[in-house]
Amino acid sequence: MNSDKDLVICTRGLTKSYNGRPVLKSLDLKVPRNSIFGFLGPNGAGKSTTIKLLLGLIKPTAGSGTVFGLDIARDSAEIRRRIGYLPQNPRYYDYMTARETLRFTAGFFYKGPAELVERRVDETLRMTGLDDKADRKIKGFSGGELQRLGIAQAQINNPDLLILDEPAASLDPMGRRDVLEVMRSLKNRTTIFYSTHILDDVQRVSDTVAILNKGTLIAMAPIEDLLTAREGVVYKLVLAGNPAGIRSTLTTQPWISSVTSTTDNGHSVWNLTITDEKAAERQLLRLLLRDETIAVKEFSRERYDLEDVFMRFVQEEKCNA
Numbered sequence: 001m002n003s004d005k006d007l008v009i010c011t012r013g014l015t016k017s018y019n020g021r022p023v024l025k026s027l028d029l030k031v032p033r034n035s036i037f038g039f040l041g042p043n044g045a046g047k048s049t050t051i052k053l054l055l056g057l058i059k060p061t062a063g064s065g066t067v068f069g070l071d072i073a074r075d076s077a078e079i080r081r082r083i084g085y086l087p088q089n090p091r092y093y094d095y096m097t098a099r100e101t102l103r104f105t106a107g108f109f110y111k112g113p114a115e116l117v118e119r120r121v122d123e124t125l126r127m128t129g130l131d132d133k134a135d136r137k138i139k140g141f142s143g144g145e146l147q148r149l150g151i152a153q154a155q156i157n158n159p160d161l162l163i164l165d166e167p168a169a170s171l172d173p174m175g176r177r178d179v180l181e182v183m184r185s186l187k188n189r190t191t192i193f194y195s196t197h198i199l200d201d202v203q204r205v206s207d208t209v210a211i212l213n214k215g216t217l218i219a220m221a222p223i224e225d226l227l228t229a230r231e232g233v234v235y236k237l238v239l240a241g242n243p244a245g246i247r248s249t250l251t252t253q254p255w256i257s258s259v260t261s262t263t264d265n266g267h268s269v270w271n272l273t274i275t276d277e278k279a280a281e282r283q284l285l286r287l288l289l290r291d292e293t294i295a296v297k298e299f300s301r302e303r304y305d306l307e308d309v310f311m312r313f314v315q316e317e318k319c320n321a
């Protein structure tokens with residue numbers, strides 16, 4: 001696990017209530033430096049509330065938090081100075097061009113001689129793929145272009161942390177792909193904390209994910225761990241021939257915890273749950289190929305879809321409620 005100095009955001013017991021109704025319940029969030037951290041949850045889960053607390057725009061009812069080690073209640077002005085923020089519904093002056101908009105933003109957040117500012121505006125337009133639209137009025141921009149402009153604005157002062165509230169929610173597949181691509185390309189420059197209710201986006205772009213449901217954090221882990229750790233790694237095999245011999249060989253391997261089987265079109269379809277992945281990589285295929293009474297039709301390592309993981313966590317929450 002990360003030590004606190006590797007964390008850009010760290011909250012402890014962070015809680016927010018409105019009129020006595022808790023909408024965020026004792027949140028312990030740890031966001032590692034240089035991660036693309038997907039903050040996932042359905043509508044109303046408390047994602048925007050968390051972001052507003054981190055930015056110091058609202059005060060916690062209980063608990064505390066730090067961003068860059070600075071206290072979110074006490075040092076919010078300093079925190080905001082070092083953050084780039086894209087709100088859920090950004091507003092633009094649509095009579096301006098993209099370049100004029102970024103110059104305007106730079107006037108507030110990027111200090112330096114005019115030449116340097118101009119260079120930064122150019123660089124930011126390039127980074128967000130807007131260089132060929134730089135001098136067009138925003139009025140005709142697509143949703144995806146507007147969101148990229150929003151990321152460009154948030155990025156103008158080279159922030160140490162970008163906070164994006166639902167950056168791709170309202171976009172069509174092309175717009176979403178472009179926005180996710182821009183986020184991916186910024187990974188080595190900054191930490192990105194973004195909220196979303198779209199599982200697919202998290203799976204495509206994040207390296208770490210936290211799942212929030214009804215104000216409660218129900219999971220937080222590197223995405224790979226979340227996708228594999230719940231039941232161990234599963235290999236799927238489709239075999240032709242007589243599998244009796246290989247079955248008894250496999251069930252005695254200490255690195256296989258279970259074998260379930262069905263038949264499909266006369267073939268045996270097996271799911272093997274693996275407890276030691278390295279041992280499986282070394283031995284499994286070799287054991288199968290050694291058995292001449294079977295033919296291996298299919299051999300694959302199954303990945304859980306984040307949607308499965310999410311649904312399972314949410315189900316468990318309901319059961320524990």
Ligand SMILES: Nc1ncnc2c1ncn2[C@@H]1O[C@H](COP(=O)(O)OP(=O)(O)OP(=O)(O)O)[C@@H](O)[C@H]1O
Nearest residue numbers: 018023041042043044045046047048049050166197
């Ligand atoms: N100022 C407020 N007064 C009362 N309730 C509020 C206030 N702001 C937010 N809430 C409630 O807090 C809950 C969490 O809202 P929040 O906006 O944080 O959710 P979210 O996860 O960002 O959802 P969405 O994706 O729909 O924006 C909701 O039930 C919302 O109605």
